Amino acid sequence: MASSTEVIVSEDVAAPSTGAPAAARGSRRGRSRLKLASRYVVVLVMMGLAGFPVYWMLNTALATNAELYAGTQSWWPHFEDLGSLFHQLGRVPLWRWLGNSAFIAMGTTVLSLVLGSLAGYALSRFRFRGKGPIGFLLFITQVLPEALILVPLYALFISLGLLNNLWGLVLADAGFSLPVATFILKTAMDRIPHEIEESAQLDGCPRISALTMIILPIIAPSIAAAAVLSFFAGWNEYLYANTFLSDQGHWPASVGLASFIGQNETPMSAIMGSALVFTIPAIVFFLLVQRKIVAGLTVGAVKG
Amino acid sequence: MSHALATGAASTRRRRIARFSAPYLFVAVPLVYMTVVVFYPAAREVWLSFTNTKLSRPNGGHFVGTDNYARIFGSDLLWTSLLTTVLYVLGVVAGCLVLGTLAALAVDRPFRGRALVRGVLAFGWAVPGVATALAWSWIFNSQTGVLNRITGALGLGTHDWLSNQELALPSVIAATVWQYTPFVMLVVLAALQSVPPEVREASHVDGADALSRFRAVTLPHILPAIRLVALLLVVWSMRLFEIIYLLTGGGPLNRTSTLVVSLELQAFENYDLGGAATYGVVGLVISLAVTVVYFVVERRSTHGV
Numbered sequence: 001m002a003s004s005t006e007v008i009v010s011e012d013v014a015a016p017s018t019g020a021p022a023a024a025r026g027s028r029r030g031r032s033r034l035k036l037a038s039r040y041v042v043v044l045v046m047m048g049l050a051g052f053p054v055y056w057m058l059n060t061a062l063a064t065n066a067e068l069y070a071g072t073q074s075w076w077p078h079f080e081d082l083g084s085l086f087h088q089l090g091r092v093p094l095w096r097w098l099g100n101s102a103f104i105a106m107g108t109t110v111l112s113l114v115l116g117s118l119a120g121y122a123l124s125r126f127r128f129r130g131k132g133p134i135g136f137l138l139f140i141t142q143v144l145p146e147a148l149i150l151v152p153l154y155a156l157f158i159s160l161g162l163l164n165n166l167w168g169l170v171l172a173d174a175g176f177s178l179p180v181a182t183f184i185l186k187t188a189m190d191r192i193p194h195e196i197e198e199s200a201q202l203d204g205c206p207r208i209s210a211l212t213m214i215i216l217p218i219i220a221p222s223i224a225a226a227a228v229l230s231f232f233a234g235w236n237e238y239l240y241a242n243t244f245l246s247d248q249g250h251w252p253a254s255v256g257l258a259s260f261i262g263q264n265e266t267p268m269s270a271i272m273g274s275a276l277v278f279t280i281p282a283i284v285f286f287l288l289v290q291r292k293i294v295a296g297l298t299v300g301a302v303k304g
Numbered sequence: 305m306s307h308a309l310a311t312g313a314a315s316t317r318r319r320r321i322a323r324f325s326a327p328y329l330f331v332a333v334p335l336v337y338m339t340v341v342v343f344y345p346a347a348r349e350v351w352l353s354f355t356n357t358k359l360s361r362p363n364g365g366h367f368v369g370t371d372n373y374a375r376i377f378g379s380d381l382l383w384t385s386l387l388t389t390v391l392y393v394l395g396v397v398a399g400c401l402v403l404g405t406l407a408a409l410a411v412d413r414p415f416r417g418r419a420l421v422r423g424v425l426a427f428g429w430a431v432p433g434v435a436t437a438l439a440w441s442w443i444f445n446s447q448t449g450v451l452n453r454i455t456g457a458l459g460l461g462t463h464d465w466l467s468n469q470e471l472a473l474p475s476v477i478a479a480t481v482w483q484y485t486p487f488v489m490l491v492v493l494a495a496l497q498s499v500p501p502e503v504r505e506a507s508h509v510d511g512a513d514a515l516s517r518f519r520a521v522t523l524p525h526i527l528p529a530i531r532l533v534a535l536l537l538v539v540w541s542m543r544l545f546e547i548i549y550l551l552t553g554g555g556p557l558n559r560t561s562t563l564v565v566s567l568e569l570q571a572f573e574n575y576d577l578g579g580a581a582t583y584g585v586v587g588l589v590i591s592l593a594v595t596v597v598y599f600v601v602e603r604r605s606t607h608g609v
Contacts, residue, residue: 035514043410043421046403051424053439053482054431056450060442071448111337119334126327134331137343142536143591144346145543147564148584151352151577152345155362175341178334207326236432238546254434261441261550268442275435286430287423294490298532 054279061085061273068268088270093256094277100166101235101252101278107170108177108234109227115174116181116226121211123182124189125197138179146176146239154243164247172240177233180293181226187295188222189215225292228285235282253278350588353581359571365578372582381558381566385583389542389562389590392477396541397534399481404488405530409518411489412496422493429486437550440479441466444551467556476548476560480541488533495529496522528602535598542591563587 060068062077062085122128123135153172154163162168196218197210205213216223238254245251251259257278260271286293353372357365376382411422428436443451444465452462465475503521545564548554554561554569561569563583571580 039410042406046407046410047421047424049403049482050407050427050486053436053443054427056443057435057439068448071453073448073450115334115337118330122327122330126330128324128327131327134335137338140592140595141338141342143539143543143588143595144342145545145564145567145584145587147543147545147567148349148581148588149342149345150568151362151571151580152348153341155348156340156345158362171341175338178338182334207330232430232432236434238434254432257438258434258546258550261438271438272442275438279431279435282432283427283430287426290426290429290490291494294487294494298491298494298529 054276054283057272057276057279061269061276063269065267065269085269085273088267089273089277091270092266092274094253094274096249097251097253097256098278100250101254103166104169104173104237104241104252105231105234107167108173109230111170111174112177112181112230112233113223113227116178116230117185117211117216117223119178119182120185120189121215124186125194138182141176141179149175150239150243153240157244163244164250166245166250169237169241169244169252170234172244173234173237174230177230181230184222184226184229184292184295185219188219188292192218222292225289228289229293232282232286346588349581350585352577353585355578357577357581359575359577362577368578372578376579376582376586381561382583382586384558385561385563385566386586388473388558388560389587391473392480392548392560392562393538393541395474395477396480396484397537399477400484400488400537401530401534403481404485404533405492405526407485407489408492408496412493425489426486428483429490431483433483433546434550436479436483437547440475440482440547441551444475466552469556469559472552472556472559476551479547479551480544483547484537484540488537491529491533492526495526499525528605531598531602535595538594539591542587563590 059075059077060073062079062081063073064078064081067073119134119138123131157163157168157172160168162171192215197207197214200210200214201207235252236254237252238258241252241255242258245255253274257271257275260266260274352365354367354369355365356368356371407425411418411425431439443449446452446462446464446467449465451465456462463471465471499522503525542562543564544562545568548560548562548565549568552560554565558566563586567580567583567587570576570583574580
């Protein structure tokens with residue numbers, strides 16, 4: 001409770017009501033305190049709603065099976081049971097699943113970044129016929145459901161021998177992360193003055209090396225954002241993986257975890273523990289680069 | 305002399321060709337790749353909706369004209385599915401816009417611990433869809449779920465959240481809103497932070513109350529961002545699959561079967577790829593129509609009428 005008053009006070013200081021008539025100041029301050037208190041309540045309620053499902057995953061992972069089946073799960077996590085959670089996780093092939101997820105995710109990242117910087121460079125640096133339609137086509141991928149593409153891609157992968165193949169999944173997944181990566185990188189390149197490459201070109205430096213030697217190092221933070229986005233597009237992807245990888249040895253964690261739904265053999269604590277291990281890297285990295293990803297998605301829509 | 309001129313002209317021409325072709329060289333590989341894995345399959349799916357292709361022979365269907373459309377439009381499932389999609393999209397868009405804007409306004413001004421608060425509020429967006437579905441299916445569990453413990457303690461009774469015909473769709477909407485609200489918050493927050501401080505201060509001095517100040521000053525500034533995020537929410541929730549599919553499988557009695565879920569069920573439970581594609585095309589046409597309307601409205605408002 002002490003911290004709550006501190007927050008309110010510091011907000012009050014941040015927005016002083018200078019210039020208000022002395023008579024009005026008293027009621028004004030009372031009103032603004034009320035306003036700040038209500039804002040504080042809103043923040044607390046929303047934090048509760050936003051954080052609860054993740055908290056409950058943690059809490060369930062650390063609960064005993066007896067209380068889970070009896071419906072008497074404690075409201076607080078038993079942190080002392082962390083050791084038995086790792087024992088539980090040994091009952092599912094979680095680490096192999098995560099290895100497959102990581103392979104797919106890294107492949108998706110490399111493919112999206114390489115092709116995304118080429119396309120982003122063209123869209124940022126040149127005026128050419130077909131530029132508008134290309135930007136529009138890339139934006140349209142936001143409208144296309146994966147489910148719509150699933151069957152024709154499946155048929156295509158049969159003929160190319162790409163079923164049950166993690167490389168095939170990389171090819172499929174990057175189709176949806178490449179456009180967003182392109183927009184993130186294009187937005188970053190737009191902010192770099194053209195003179196930088198022009199001077200390099202006078203020195204006889206070809207355009208492709210202007211891109212790789214000069215532009216890309218400058219936009220490293222945006223590359224990181226595009227990398228995170230692409231990585232977790234591959235890491236999270238479920239529908240393609242569930243359809244294209246029938247061999248359980250190739251399953252990524254998304255498919256493995258989904259297979260727990262509706263079966264009763266695996267203890268819920270092991271399921272939620274696995275889901276949490278699968279989720280935590282995504283939360284950490286997304287929070288680091290969220291702003292640049294938001295910028296990429298919105299620019300794609302505005303200027304596509 | 306003339307020799308030197310000729311090579312000069314040739315090299316200018318070569319340079320001009322190089323300059324003309326350079327952008328195409330850069331976009332060629334990305335574009336070919338996107339065509340193979342996205343645009344060609346999408347076009348092929350549209351074609352499938354005019355054939356009688358079955359799952360057993362995905363490459364061997366015959367052209368049947370608009371038979372699939374006649375059949376699908378004559379079935380109740382399409383109309384249930386359309387209604388479900390509309391309710392789902394409206395629920396998700398309304399819920400996300402209200403909660404996301406509220407969250408953005410709440411964390412707009414600096415206060416101690418804001419970074420932590422903003423991080424927690426953004427959780428849903430970062431959590432993978434499959435993990436979201438697992439977490440919510442456990443929360444909604446009718447026997448041992450925490451939601452029934454809470455509603456039971458509050459005297460609201462216990463419910464089969466995911467298998468009750470009235471509650472399944474709102475439950476699925478709630479899980480989706482949880483996942484997409486953070487994105488709205490982040491976009492609106494970015495827009496709020498770009499409102500010039502003078503504008504806000506001027507309105508403070510006027511002494512207008514918070515709500516009318518929000519409507520008169522802040523809202524016009526963030527409205528373009530809200531319109532854009534509304535468009536993205538519509539097209540994303542039209543295509544969202546795994547949360548619905550994993551929570552309810554489209555049930556009970558198709559009450560949560562949006563067009564995308566119906567597509568999947570038609571293809572992999574009825575083995576009817578032609579009919580499945582028809583659901584996909586219907587959804588795609590709606591999404592494209594919404595997108596076109598958005599761009600027309602946006603162009604008109606930026607260029608003046």
